[in-house]
Amino acid sequence: xxxxxxxxxxxxxxxxxxxxxxxxxxxxxxxxxxxxxxxxxxxxxxxxxxxxxxxxxxxxxxxxxxxxxxxxxxxxxxxxxxxxxxxxxxxxxxxxxxxxxxxxxxxxxxxxxxxxxxxxxxxxxxxxxxxxxxxxxxxxxxxxxxxxxx
Amino acid sequence: xxxxxxxxxxxxxxxxxxxxxxxxxxxxxxxxxxxxxxxxxxxxxxxxxxxxxxxxxxxxxxxxxxxxxxxxxxxxxxxxxxxxxxxxxxxxxxxxxxxxxxxxxxxxxxxxxxxxxxxxxxxxxxxxxxxxxxxxxxxxxxxxxxxxxxxxxxxxxxxxxxxxxxxxxxxxxxxxxxxxxxxxxxxxxxxxxxxxxxxxxxxxxxxxxxxxxxxxxxxxxxxxxxxxxxxxxxxxxxxxxxxxxxxxxxxxxxxxxxxxxxxxxxxxxxxxxxxxxxxxxxxxxxxxxxxxxxxxxxxxxxxxxxxxxxxxxxxxxxxxxxxxxxxxxxxxxxxxxxxxxxxxxxxxxxxxxxxxxxxxxxxxxxxxxxxxxxxxxxxxxxxxxxxxxxxxxxxxxxxxxxxxxxxxxxxxxxxxxxxxxxxxxxxxxxxxxxxxxxxxxxxxxxxxxxxxxxxxxxxxxxxxxxxxxxxxxxxxxxxxxxxxxxxxxxxxxxxxxxxxxxxxxxxxxxxxxxxxxxxxxxxxxxxxxxxxxxxxxxxxxxxxxxxxxxxxxxxxxxxxxxxxxxxxxxxxxxxxxxxxxxxxxxxxxxxxxxxxxxxxxxxxxxxxxxxxxxxxxxxxxxxxxxxxxxxxxxxxxxxxxxxxxxxxxxxxxxxxxxxxxxxxxxxxxxxxxxxxxxxxxxxxxxxxxxxxxxxxxxxxxxxxxxxxxxxxxxxxxxxxxxxxxxxxxxxxxxxxx
Numbered sequence: 007x008x009x010x011x012x013x014x015x016x017x018x019x020x021x022x023x024x025x026x027x028x029x030x031x032x033x034x035x036x037x038x039x040x041x042x043x044x045x046x047x048x049x050x051x052x053x054x055x056x057x058x059x060x061x062x063x064x065x066x067x068x069x070x071x072x073x074x075x076x077x078x079x080x081x082x083x084x085x086x087x088x089x090x091x092x093x094x095x096x097x098x099x100x101x102x103x104x105x106x107x108x109x110x111x112x113x114x115x116x117x118x119x120x121x122x123x124x125x126x127x128x129x130x131x132x133x134x135x136x137x138x139x140x141x142x143x144x145x146x147x148x149x150x151x152x153x154x155x156x
Numbered sequence: 157x158x159x160x161x162x163x164x165x166x167x168x169x170x171x172x173x174x175x176x177x178x179x180x181x182x183x184x185x186x187x188x189x190x191x192x193x194x195x196x197x198x199x200x201x202x203x204x205x206x207x208x209x210x211x212x213x214x215x216x217x218x219x220x221x222x223x224x225x226x227x228x229x230x231x232x233x234x235x236x237x238x239x240x241x242x243x244x245x246x247x248x249x250x251x252x253x254x255x256x257x258x259x260x261x262x263x264x265x266x267x268x269x270x271x272x273x274x275x276x277x278x279x280x281x282x283x284x285x286x287x288x289x290x291x292x293x294x295x296x297x298x299x300x301x302x303x304x305x306x307x308x309x310x311x312x313x314x315x316x317x318x319x320x321x322x323x324x325x326x327x328x329x330x331x332x333x334x335x336x337x338x339x340x341x342x343x344x345x346x347x348x349x350x351x352x353x354x355x356x357x358x359x360x361x362x363x364x365x366x367x368x369x370x371x372x373x374x375x376x377x378x379x380x381x382x383x384x385x386x387x388x389x390x391x392x393x394x395x396x397x398x399x400x401x402x403x404x405x406x407x408x409x410x411x412x413x414x415x416x417x418x419x420x421x422x423x424x425x426x427x428x429x430x431x432x433x434x435x436x437x438x439x440x441x442x443x444x445x446x447x448x449x450x451x452x453x454x455x456x457x458x459x460x461x462x463x464x465x466x467x468x469x470x471x472x473x474x475x476x477x478x479x480x481x482x483x484x485x486x487x488x489x490x491x492x493x494x495x496x497x498x499x500x501x502x503x504x505x506x507x508x509x510x511x512x513x514x515x516x517x518x519x520x521x522x523x524x525x526x527x528x529x530x531x532x533x534x535x536x537x538x539x540x541x542x543x544x545x546x547x548x549x550x551x552x553x554x555x556x557x558x559x560x561x562x563x564x565x566x567x568x569x570x571x572x573x574x575x576x577x578x579x580x581x582x583x584x585x586x587x588x589x590x591x592x593x594x595x596x597x598x599x600x601x602x603x604x605x606x607x608x609x610x611x612x613x614x615x616x617x618x619x620x621x622x623x624x625x626x627x628x629x630x631x632x633x634x635x636x637x638x639x640x641x642x643x644x645x646x647x648x649x650x651x652x653x654x655x656x657x658x659x660x661x662x663x664x665x666x667x668x669x670x671x672x673x674x675x676x677x678x679x680x681x682x683x684x685x686x687x688x689x690x691x692x693x694x695x696x697x698x699x700x701x702x703x704x705x706x707x708x709x710x711x712x713x714x715x716x717x718x719x720x721x722x723x724x725x726x727x728x729x730x731x732x733x734x735x736x737x738x739x740x741x742x743x744x745x746x747x748x749x750x751x752x753x754x755x756x757x758x759x760x761x762x763x764x765x766x767x768x769x770x771x772x773x774x775x776x777x778x779x780x781x782x783x784x785x786x787x788x789x790x791x792x793x794x795x796x797x798x799x800x801x802x803x804x805x806x807x808x809x810x811x812x813x814x815x816x817x818x819x820x821x822x823x824x825x826x827x828x829x830x831x832x833x834x835x836x837x838x839x840x841x842x843x844x845x846x847x848x849x850x851x852x853x854x855x856x857x858x859x860x861x862x863x864x865x866x867x868x869x870x871x872x873x874x875x876x877x878x879x880x881x882x883x884x885x886x887x888x889x890x891x892x893x
Binding site: 038039040041042043044045046048049051078079080083088092093095096099101102103104105106107108111129130131133134135136137138139140141142143144145146147 | 157160161163164165166167168169170172173333334335336337382383384385387416417615616617618785786789792793794795796797818819820824825826827828830834
């Protein structure tokens with residue numbers, strides 16, 4: 007039995023501890039915003055927040071999630087209202103196919119918690135672990151800037 | 157975008173999210189050798205593995221009532237799974253459907269295969285040389301297509317030239333690399349095949365599956381959810397035959413196949429290309445003749461290549477006035493994964509060649525690259541080498557917009573010490589599909605809700621949003637009243653494909669056609685109620701009224717209700733005719749020309765060879781912009797995407813084995829690569845026709861960077877990608893243009 011908290015709710019699952027946490031979140035808990043892109047922790051599409059830090063759920067084993075406090079994009083909005091970072095991505099149209107968007111939003115939330123007014127070099131370095139193949143980077147930078155100043 | 161909020165909530169659903177009750181998971185056993193015979197294939201142990209529902213091998217095909225093994229929309233040269241031979245590492249040999257991943261993996265490991273290796277060939281030039289091993293008996297020289305263009309007397313043009321310049325450019329295999337991997341779910345119900353798939357050409361998939369299973373096309377239903385990126389890699393037919401065939405064997409249970417990233421790398425690639433371009437030019441900059449010879453490495457099967465390689469012929473010459481042109485484009489089988497469309501299809505490789513070459517010519521003549529291009533670029537009303545007269549072409553304006561954004565006329569700080577700066581530009585022309593068709597259906601209901609039924613695929617480009625906007629404007633309803641449904645071949649009408657930047661143009665025009673009919677119908681049903689002639693009625697802002705009687709008006713819904721109708725349904729269609737003579741390349745290459753340009757500033761570190769793009773300004777011709785925000789994203793996306801194959805991306809093989817089948821060793825552009833300054837310009841014209849903009853600023857990226865590298869450090873790179881190693885080697889070798 008693995009016990010952890012996801013989006014504020016405690017789950018106790020009888021899952022194989024060797025399964026990737028990504029699979030458990032998607033298949034057992036139905037959290038479809040957590041998406042596999044590369045499977046080796048370099049694209050950021052499966053990012054989740056653990057204690058406020060962005061990690062790759064594809065590289066995390068279910069057993070390691072014991073006791074974790076996990077946040078996904080599904081748990082980001084409060085009472086249905088968009089989180090300011092989500093709102094900034096929406097306002098700046100910072101996505102196309104949007105497969106990478108939840109990962110970018112969570113990585114941005116983590117960044118702004120650490121550095122509320124980051125300079126552009128910091129933003130680029132911090133988000134370099136998230137890939138957007140559609141190439142919406144200019145709008146993503148604008149969204150992060152808007153969220154930081156907002 | 158229509159569903160923008162769902163996108164930031166992570167609530168958009170893709171094929172990878174599909175779950176059906178009782179669904180099985182498919183896994184594919186793939187060839188471990190590049191070329192050879194299968195001397196033993198034994199799946200008996202796999203079949204008895206617990207949790208396994210079906211194991212598919214070639215033995216299941218070509219039985220009475222069963223599926224056919226061989227398929228291919230152009231040349232039926234590809235087996236669904238290999239029978240007695242394999243032609244590349246990664247080719248499917250068997251497919252397992254099991255209740256979960258673990259049982260499927262166990263079963264795969266239990267399939268026994270023994271191969272006898274044969275000599276393989278990987279390079280398109282080597283594969284087409286005499287004595288090379290043949291992949292397919294009916295193409296002993298491995299050449300399966302030869303596209304030609306003959307215009308004017310090329311030899312006379314070369315004789316009349318003051319300078320003859322010949323260069324060869326290469327471009328390696330690369331990955332479309334959508335972050336969402338290929339996924340398809342198939343289920344057979346009462347002899348009917350249902351497939352949910354992330355595919356760009358649902359009707360092509362339907363047709364090919366119907367042929368494989370010997371059922372009418374209507375017996376196959378293709379449903380396409382949102383795509384997590386396509387870029388050509390989900391075009392044509394990909395994994396659908398595999399999953400449909402194993403589902404056929406699993407009798408009734410749905411089966412899902414999602415590829416791993418490593419499998420993505422052996423499923424579809426960008427064509428490798430070796431392009432030799434020779435140009436005659438007079439000292440005053442007048443071009444006299446051009447000869448282009450293209451060898452396209454297509455991988456082991458023809459796939460979409462015959463059409464793409466023929467299309468590469470007019471795409472290979474460039475938007476220039478050249479009186480005599482000869483093009484020969486060869487499609488070559490190699491023992492590598494099949495190649496297919498790649499955003500900016502074929503034009504990327506062609507523009508890499510002709511725009512690098514354009515700078516070489518200008519430098520040879522001592523002319524400014526902008527002035528040389530201005531002098532030679534085609535204008536509206538001039539004839540292209542296909543013999544067709546070009547309409548609404550704005551190559552000059554596109555290039556000027558790009559270089560203006562960059563500040564070409566401003567002085568450039570060329571840098572000091574090891575870091576040098578340079579600027580470059582490139583312009584491109586691309587044909588769309590000469591002959592194709594798009595249909596749509598519009599349904600207006602009594603609540604005033606308009607539904608657009610379309611087989612155009614939404615893959616992040618915002619096509620559904622653009623179509624909804626076009627429909628809303630044309631039917632005179634608020635955008636919030638418009639829904640878009642599809643693709644679902646059971647309910648959405650025919651469309652050729654969502655590729656070649658054709659959707660806004662082709663499907664958008666079909667929507668306009670349908671909207672016109674819808675307004676006509678509204679006039680007809682309102683006329684007897686309002687007691688005026690239908691022709692006297694206006695249909696605007698959701699209302700039907702008589703201009704001379706402004707009081708007498710009714711909403712669309714009211715008109716329907718008072719006519720006793722639940723809804724009005726109309727269809728719309730847009731089709732283009734055209735095509736090139738296969739022997740001469742003369743005719744009509746495209747309904748309209750795609751036009752784009754780019755200009756950039758780079759820095760080159762002469763100690764490491766590293767190139768960094770500092771600023772990039774891109775311009776495309778949009779005809780009429782439907783959605784400025786989405787249009788800018790297309791221009792930007794092209795630039796970022798194009799920087800990958802320009803600077804980073806190359807599939808590296810050793811004896812047919814891919815050495816970098818992951819996104820760590822095969823790097824995609826990230827935010828740390830994105831230019832510090834990006835500019836996007838979208839040109840419009842009074843003609844107001846929708847032009848595609850999904851690819852136009854991509855092909856100029858690599859040559860603009862290479863031209864900027866030359867400007868910075870005086871070396872001409874002719875192999876992609878422009879890696880630090882290549883630049884450094886060229887600097888050390890003193891190689892100059």
